[in-house]
Amino acid sequence: MQDAGFERLLMQWNKEQNDRPMPWKGEKNPYKVWLSEIILQQTRVEQGWAYYERFVKKYPDIRLLAKAKDEEVFKLWEGLGYYTRCKNLLHTARFINKNYKGKFPSTYEKIVALKGVGPYTAAAIASFCFDLPYAVVDGNVFRILSRVFGIATPIDTTEGKKQFKELADKMLDKKSPGLYNQAIMDFGATVCKPMLPLCAGCMLNKICKAYQAATVNKLPVKEKVLSKKQRWFSYFIFEAGEKTFVRKRTEKDIWQNLFEFYLIESASHREWDKKMIADFLKQQLGIDSHEVKLITTAASQQLTHQHIKGHFIVVKLNNIPPKLKTKDSLWLSAQEMAHLPFPAFINQHLETKNVQPALF
DNA sequence: AAGACGGGGAA
DNA sequence: TTCCCAGTCTT
Secondary structure (H helix, E strand, C coil): CCCCHHHHHHHHHHHHHCCCCCCCCCCCCCCHHHHHHHHCCCCCHHHHHHHHHHHHHHHCCHHHHCCCCCHHHHHHHHHCCCCCCHHHHHHHHHEEEEHCCCCCCCHHHHHHHCCCCCHHHHHHHHHHHHCCCCCCHHHHHHHHHHCCCCCCCCCCHHHHHHHHHHHHHHHHHCCHHHHHHHHHHHHHHHHCCCCCCCCCCCCCCCHHHHHHHCCCHHHHCCCCCCCCEEEEEEEEEEEECEEEEEECCCCCCCCCCCCCCCCEECCCCCCCCCHHHHHHHHHHHHCCCCCEEHHHHHHCEEECCEEEEEEEEEEEEEECCCHCCCCCEEEEEEEHHCCCCCCCHHHHHHHHHCCCCCCC
8 A cells, every 4th residue: 555655744744834732742651651541542641630639649659549548539530430440450550569670561462461461562662662663553553553544444343453553554654653652642632633623724634635525524433233221229328327338349240449339229210219118128128217418310321331320218227127237338527438439420419519309 | 343431512 | 321441350
């Protein structure tokens, strides 16, 4: 395939027009680059920015991160999503601290072997920190290459991934891989954007196949359509004295390692009134005496593959029922709870003051 | 090869 | 609402 000076034009754009400041830009410290790349996986720069700064401030080096308590790190990650990233972050920090004496590995093979580090992240670290010739292939690169070279191969297929990776490797500026990788991602984020790309003023529009064919908004091609699962969560917030019932989500599901209240899940909408609550508490938990303080209106949150809806029901108890004294249950004060990470779905309820009691 | 995994911003 | 984001891991 004719490259038509893609690399030269991209680097020219970078030199003349790229003005995109980011806290990790130009960073050579592999710990900080690694941290930023993990935070930025499937996450917008604007969303990850403040998280990166908080992490660097709290854990200036990998040793301090390795020695931190799990809950403390998860609390700092709270709200960022994809929480296995946080789990792997801690695992890898401790792994490097123990096995590499705190020194970040400097070869691609060793970097890509780290938990939570795939081909993209390894290429980013290797090129930014060690000037190794590995091309990053992220969402920006798929989009730019498919448009500039007019490639309609679906990017979410094995064949597509292979084709774009080969092209990306071919285009890479082997003399300055770090600069090139930074440039192509900045270009994708600021010019060759997913929606409303700035084609008119684009320095590459003369060589861009999609621009010439007016197919920019058709590329890149994705084959799969994602289906969404509907779930309904009824959260009972049990309060006994100053303590609230809380448990850790350990099952293989969303929000693993985060905390929550007592959960009843149903496949579809479930409405509660005082009588249903009384029956449920009596039959399932052996609770005789209680006071329903609040039944919220439906709360809702969109996730990528799921749509979560549900109620929060605040119930005041006179004492802690035996059935809620299991091994995985915690009864905590508000202050203790404040140190724990919760899903955004729950935090949005906790922070919302406009919860209005349902009529009952 | 397909599915799972969050949350938020923009259109 | 839908799409997509500096992807990776599991099944």
